Amino acid sequence: MLRMRFVARFVRSGIALLFSVLIVLSAQKPKSQQVERGREFLGLAPPPDAAAAARGEKTYAQACAFCHGVKANGAEGPNLVRSTVVLHDEKGEMIGSVIRNGRPERGMPAFPGFTAEQIYDIAEFLHSRVEAAANRYAYKVGNVITGDSKAGEKFFQTAGRCAGCHSTRGDLAHVAARYEPVDLQAEFLYPSKSPPIEVTVTEHSGQSISGKLKRIDDFSVSLWDQDGTYHSWPRDAVTVVMKDPLSAHRELLDRYTNEDMHNVLAYLETLK
Ligand code: HEC
Ligand code: HEC
Incomplete structure (x- = not known):
């Protein structure tokens, strides 16, 4: 099955390339429309649903990007563009089961609250990332830039x-x-x-020091102050206020x- 998908994708990228060339030559209709019609005509898998993928991208950015990377190609968590779960998934059925149940013992939290629609949207976003990685050229002429x-x-x-x-x-x-x-x-x-997170640490005595966060977890917090001096405290001895530059x-x-x-x-x- 996986191999078939790869073969289909390979064939598809060749065909998409061909169509893209035809589009450049003809260009009377919107480009993306022709790419999509071409695929349907040839009976290939439909391209990801662009509107769903755009909604899914937002949800993904909030809930998943931190661990799987903004572009889904991995960070703390695994690369999802190459994940067999994502490659085998059609409409969120496999991705959805991972999202809903998580794999808590291996660092993937459960998200039981997502609706079927949200899961479909996230799945379409992940499929669009796979397409984008497999087929850069088609995406360049594809349906991404539709705004005003x-x-x-x-x-x-x-x-x-x-x-x-x-x-x-x-x-x-x-x-x-x-x-x-x-x-x-x-x-x-x-x-x-992201630039470093600004943090202010206040000791129980009331004295506080600000600087760039080095590390924070349940047990300790550390920072570099303006002069580059390193400070560290047990977490329960201080209060911590952070300013995330990406907030x-x-x-x-x-x-x-x-x-x-x-x-x-x-x-x-x-x-x-
Ligand atoms: C706290 C970090 C974290 C967050 C947040 C997170 N994941 Fe994961 N995810 C992981 C880790 C770690 C694994 C690998 C688990 C394993 O080894 O089986 C994983 C595995 C997966 C897998 C299976 C990959 C495979 O091929 O086995 C999918 C799909 C997935 N995550 C999707 C998501 C989605 C979608 C979201 C957001 C709704 C999300 N994850 C949020 C850490 C995270
Ligand atoms: C309060 C400050 C703040 C606001 C408001 C803000 N951004 Fe950002 N943005 C950042 C920071 C911080 C970064 C990450 C590091 C950097 O590139 O400076 C960033 C990164 C980016 C990047 C990546 C740049 C690169 O070179 O990789 C883009 C693109 C971007 N922002 C666009 C926007 C757009 C569009 C808006 C409004 C819809 C916006 N930002 C609003 C602070 C902000």
Whole structure:
């Protein structure tokens, strides 16, 4: 079964490439539509449901990215793009059982609260990551950039408050040249790189020290202060306040509509 899938995928990428070339030549209809119609016509597996994948990406960024990586290619937890569970899954039935039950003894928590729809959406997102990895060229001409860049720019400057932390002439200049569209979407939803977490540790005496977090767990907390001096305390001897530089991105996940997401991506894509 797995081998068949790989073969199908291999064939599919060849065919998608062919279609992409035809599209460049003909180009009277929206590109993605032609790729999809071509696949259906040939009786191949349907491409992931883009709307579901976009919803799933948000849920994934909140609940899973921390362990499995923003792009699902692994972090603390395993790479899901190469996972046999994900490769064999059709519509969330296998992924769903892992999500609902977890594998607590091996570090994968259970998420019993997800609805069938949320699981389907996450599964479609993971399938879209597999497709993206297997078939970069088709994704370039594919259906990722559907938003309105002007509306995206407005969101960037106003409701999204992106401009408060980023500059399109500074840190985000040419950002679209650094990432493929599908990766750029993953990066702005939940950035894979983060500056250090700012932490303030207050001893029971009332004295406090701030700096960059080195490590925190149930037993101890440690930091480097402004001069680069290392400090460490038993966890129960202090109170700890942390400022996560990505908290704004985390909060944005609750606020974006699908439309905002597509518009922002379309805008960021203008920053070549
Ligand atoms: C706290 C870390 C953590 C979080 C959060 C987490 N996972 Fe996992 N996940 C793991 C670990 C570790 C494994 C490997 C377990 C094992 O060895 O069987 C795993 C395994 C899996 C597998 C099976 C992979 C395979 O091929 O066997 C899937 C699918 C999966 N996770 C999906 C998800 C999804 C979807 C979410 C979010 C809803 C999520 N995980 C959240 C740590 C995590
Ligand atoms: C409160 C500050 C803050 C806000 C608001 C914010 N970001 Fe970020 N963003 C960060 C930080 C911190 C990082 C991670 C490290 C870095 O690239 O500076 C980051 C990373 C990114 C990256 C990855 C950049 C790269 O080079 O890899 C993109 C793209 C991005 N943000 C887009 C956005 C967009 C779009 C918005 C608004 C919808 C937004 N950010 C809002 C702080 C913020």
